[in-house]
Amino acid sequence: MESGEIIQELRSFVAERDWEQFHSPENLAKSITIEAAELLELFQWQNPSDISQVADELADVLTYCLLLADKYDLDPGEIIRSKLVKTRSKYPVEKSKGKSDKYDRI
Amino acid sequence: MESGEIIQELRSFVAERDWEQFHSPENLAKSITIEAAELLELFQWQNPSDISQVADELADVLTYCLLLADKYDLDPGEIIRSKLVKTRSKYPVEKSKGKSDKYDRI
Amino acid sequence: MESGEIIQELRSFVAERDWEQFHSPENLAKSITIEAAELLELFQWQNPSDISQVADELADVLTYCLLLADKYDLDPGEIIRSKLVKTRSKYPVEKSKGKSDKYDRI
Amino acid sequence: MESGEIIQELRSFVAERDWEQFHSPENLAKSITIEAAELLELFQWQNPSDISQVADELADVLTYCLLLADKYDLDPGEIIRSKLVKTRSKYPVEKSKGKSDKYDRI
Numbered sequence: 001m002e003s004g005e006i007i008q009e010l011r012s013f014v015a016e017r018d019w020e021q022f023h024s025p026e027n028l029a030k031s032i033t034i035e036a037a038e039l040l041e042l043f044q045w046q047n048p049s050d051i052s053q054v055a056d057e058l059a060d061v062l063t064y065c066l067l068l069a070d071k072y073d074l075d076p077g078e079i080i081r082s083k084l085v086k087t088r089s090k091y092p093v094e095k096s097k098g099k100s101d102k103y104d105r106i
Numbered sequence: 107m108e109s110g111e112i113i114q115e116l117r118s119f120v121a122e123r124d125w126e127q128f129h130s131p132e133n134l135a136k137s138i139t140i141e142a143a144e145l146l147e148l149f150q151w152q153n154p155s156d157i158s159q160v161a162d163e164l165a166d167v168l169t170y171c172l173l174l175a176d177k178y179d180l181d182p183g184e185i186i187r188s189k190l191v192k193t194r195s196k197y198p199v200e201k202s203k204g205k206s207d208k209y210d211r212i
Numbered sequence: 213m214e215s216g217e218i219i220q221e222l223r224s225f226v227a228e229r230d231w232e233q234f235h236s237p238e239n240l241a242k243s244i245t246i247e248a249a250e251l252l253e254l255f256q257w258q259n260p261s262d263i264s265q266v267a268d269e270l271a272d273v274l275t276y277c278l279l280l281a282d283k284y285d286l287d288p289g290e291i292i293r294s295k296l297v298k299t300r301s302k303y304p305v306e307k308s309k310g311k312s313d314k315y316d317r318i
Numbered sequence: 319m320e321s322g323e324i325i326q327e328l329r330s331f332v333a334e335r336d337w338e339q340f341h342s343p344e345n346l347a348k349s350i351t352i353e354a355a356e357l358l359e360l361f362q363w364q365n366p367s368d369i370s371q372v373a374d375e376l377a378d379v380l381t382y383c384l385l386l387a388d389k390y391d392l393d394p395g396e397i398i399r400s401k402l403v404k405t406r407s408k409y410p411v412e413k414s415k416g417k418s419d420k421y422d423r424i
Binding site: 213214215216217218221222225228229230231233234237238241242244245248249251252254255259263266267268270271272273274275277278280281284286287288289290291292293294295296298299300303305308309310312 | 319320321323324327328331334335336337339340343344347348350351354355357358360361365369372373374376377378379380381383384386387390392393394395396397398399400401402404405406409411414415416418
Binding site: 001002003004005006009010013016017018019021022025026029030032033036037039040042043047051054055056058059060061062063065066068069072074075076077078079080081082083084086087088091093096097098100 | 107108109110111112115116119122123124125127128131132135136138139142143145146148149153157160161162164165166167168169171172174175178180181182183184185186187188189190192193194197199202203204206
């Protein structure tokens, strides 16, 4: 995925429908949570058998994430990499290998 | 963001720490929801003033999304585009312009 | 739990701190989601061993639920019972026994 | 709401349908999150006008909360009160009055 191209498509999609008025950062943050839970619902009682449903719900989460990143002028790749640097130092390999404990317990 | 490159970095990060054992699709879906709510928490009582916190929490959501896509061999860009095609037909411009109603009410 | 008594205590707690100003229905709905995800976080990679943590997080979800019910003048017991009547007819015993399928698939 | 009575009704409802098999603590925690997001969805773009929908979604969250409390033999009223004691000391009136800041910032 080249996010620069996709965000252009998403911006057009939103603008055509005059939907920017609903896309406050807060509404986008709520939307990410709402779609994340719809994705989780596929795993509510058992693992999903229809992967196209996982694809659709995951796409919804990603879509709202890209719209929120765009709203704050954040580059998705850069923010993921920046966070990874912080996570690397919170979870040094020697202390966290094979463990699921949170960093304050490793 | 070129997601192919980033997913390589994320795979290495996970493998170094022997964390794949915790990354069942269900655990990844739970993680996306958990991180989405941490992002929403920045908007709980007011809008956030510190955008670097938004960047970090959004990065966490995106990270788990990419890991789940990778787990199911889904390309993030493709699934977003596929879903956009479906959303376009659910929300034709002439019926949905300027409205936030769900498709069964437009 | 006698919810009538508890809601009185919660109202006092909120009023003492002049917090009603932050308790719009929307903020309360966001808070329920945020706390629900903190509860889920205890189950992120494995089941929790410390049940007092489950108790605290579950208490937070319940607290915001009672505050939202009170905001809309809804009685928690009544709304649970009303919904149960609807759920009984969506999931008749003979069709849903032993199955986790949603009602449109039983 | 007298939660002791309601939990009896919920237990019967679940038992009649042989659904306890699906009610692991983790599945109940996931369900609380899923229903909380369905409630939040009513506030996604604007405040809801149909309060009966709020009542139904809130009832779903409360229902799963009571089922999880029952699974761990927790009394909803007691855990709310216990947590309130802790919250009182984290947010003393003189420091937190009129402020929405988290306790480490008041």
